[in-house]
Amino acid sequence: MKLQAVLASATALTLGLGLGSAQAQEKTLTISVYAFAQDEYKKMLYDPFEAQCGCKLVVETGNSVERLAKMEANKANPVIDMAVISMADALQASRAGLIDAIDTAKLTNFDKLYDIAKDPNGDGMSVGYTFYATSIVYRTDKMQIDSWADLLKPEYVPHVAFPNITTNQGPPALFMLGEALGQNTPDLKAAIEAVAEKKDDIVTFYVKSSQLVQLMQQEEIWAAPIGRFSWAPFTKLDLPLGWATPKEGQTGGMNVMVLTKGTKNADLALQFMDYWLSTEVQTKLAEALVDSPANSEVVVPDEVADNITYGEETASSLKLIPSAVALDNRDGWLAEWNAKVGQ
Structure with missing residues (x-):
């Protein structure tokens, strides 16, 4: 044993x-x-x-x-x-x-x-x-988007949601808006100023893209800059929606x-x-x-x-914000946004 x-x-x-x-x-x-x-x-x-x-x-x-x-x-x-x-x-x-x-x-x-x-x-x-590309989802029966600057047209801006500066889509949308205004400097000041002038007309400065589907469905908005990864839920809405190809191009x-x-x-x-x-x-x-x-x-x-x-x-056509520009300026972007837009 x-x-x-x-x-x-x-x-x-x-x-x-x-x-x-x-x-x-x-x-x-x-x-x-x-x-x-x-x-x-x-x-x-x-x-x-x-x-x-x-x-x-x-x-x-x-x-x-x-x-x-x-x-x-x-x-x-x-x-x-x-x-x-x-x-x-x-x-x-x-x-x-x-x-x-x-x-x-x-x-x-x-x-x-x-x-x-x-x-x-x-x-x-x-x-x-x-x-991913960033462009504009919009109601094709209500508006025509040929330029990023079209978002701020008097007849369109009361039906627009714009991304908050703190979101992934905020700086790219401002970057392309500056491109459309012919004043695309790393500080994004011209674009932020243009948005600030219309801030009381803009429906909301969104934080999550999921907010936009409901706003679009309720017809509270007609357009918003979004990333392509957010596009799919919009295609399920029974609305005439398009993905804009502005003359300045797409960012992302x-x-x-x-x-x-x-x-x-x-x-x-x-x-x-x-x-x-x-x-x-x-x-x-x-x-x-x-x-x-x-x-x-x-x-x-x-x-x-x-x-x-x-x-x-x-x-090959995406106009991406250079990483060094984003890193070296994002604190300034936020300060400028808070001072001018206040959100």
């Missing part, structure tokens, strides 16, 4: 050591992402990648401010391996020494990207994975991937980035209306293309 007990203990010890060794060898990648569409990402991106790499993904979500603050707080000992953030936030992270250059030679899908996504900030520190935004400085899982992070940029994954996410594809090989049906930012022509 004693011999059996010793053998049993030895067997248990061997099994325990084997299990511990297997656990030690399991690769874990911690990513920091927006909270948006996590169910879709899990199905189309996270789970398939885990199955392919034999690793575990730990997903942390939150807004950009929270996630950047966490990266800063753990700068000496990183707790995430890679993140997806806006272009401007990527430049901020780069300036703060929070991210490393991306070795694009290790991204097999890099050459498939639209040029606009290959090095968005021109510093080699980020790669774009999705972008881009989300990018960054590699945390000091991560011990750089190769795995690059493997995940490459998988996300693949034609297969980008097509699935586009068809689900989750992300507009940065991969130029993605082909989608017309009904999908009409609801996302899609195609070479669109990608």
Whole structure:
């Protein structure tokens, strides 16, 4: 009996050591992402990648401010391996020494990207994975939008919702309004002044695009600048709505991937980035209306293309606010807005 007990203990010890060794060898990648569409990402991106790499993904979500603050707080000992953030936030992270250059030679899908996504900030520190156009949704039976300045016409402005300066759509809309006014300076002063002159006529300065669907349905507004990612709910309204193509063009935004400085899982992070940029994954996410594809090989049906930012022509025509301009001026934008518009 004693011999059996010793053998049993030895067997248990061997099994325990084997299990511990297997656990030690399991690769874990911690990513920091927006909270948006996590169910879709899990199905189309996270789970398939885990199955392919034999690793575990730990997903942390939150807004950009929270996630950047966490990266800063753990700068000496990183707790995430890679993140997806806006272009401007990527430049901020780069300036703060929070991210490393991306070795694009290790991204097999890099050459498939639209040029606009290959090095968005021109510093080699980020790669774009999705972008969106910003233009104007409007009632085609009530108005004609040929220019961003048309929003402020006396006959239209009492039916317009304009994005608050604190939203993602606020600065781009002001940027294009300044373009239309012929006074597009980095401080956006001319555009803010023009909006301030009409502030009592504008229906609302919206904070969430979800507000706009109800306002449009109730016919309280006829037009509003929005990101293309917000367009789909408007198509479900029984109203004659159009997506404007103003003569000054469309603006927009881009989300990018960054590699945390000091991560011990750089190769795995690059493997995940490459998988996300693949034609297969980008097509699935586009068809689900989750992300507009940065991969130029993605082909989608017309009904999908009409609801996302899609195609070479669109990608090359977007007038994006340079990240340095956004970072160096946003405090001034807010101060000017609060002084003139008061919201």
